[in-house]
Amino acid sequence: MKSTKHAVSTALASLLALGSLTLQAEAVAGDKADVEKCYGVAKAGKNDCKTLSNACAGHAGTDNQKDAFIALPAGTCERIVGGSLEAPAGM
Known part of the structure; x- marks a missing residue:
């Protein structure tokens, strides 16, 4: 149970980080x-x-x-x- 929660938390954090990097790249490309x-x-x-x-x-x-x-x-x-x-x- 504990390792499943940890895996889900890690995956969620990774997706959030990837999303913020994508937004940042789009902002640079827009300039x-x-x-x-x-x-x-x-x-x-x-x-x-x-x-x-x-x-x-x-x-x-x-x-x-x-x-x-x-x-x-x-x-x-x-x-x-x-x-x-x-x-x-x-x-």
Whole structure:
């Protein structure tokens, strides 16, 4: 009896935690309008999307690669040294 109550309590707690994580993810996804692409500031392997030299996120070869971007809150990129809101020519 005791182990059944414990199992039910654990399952309920897990469902509640999962639900709150889902709500939190939806809130972040809903703020896409407040995000901008910031070129030239991503660390190697930490870019968000393709570059001129590769087709996948996470494949920037060097730190601060000019054609690699990360998504940042609007207004942030202009305050970062080396950050640019525009892709280099040819992208």
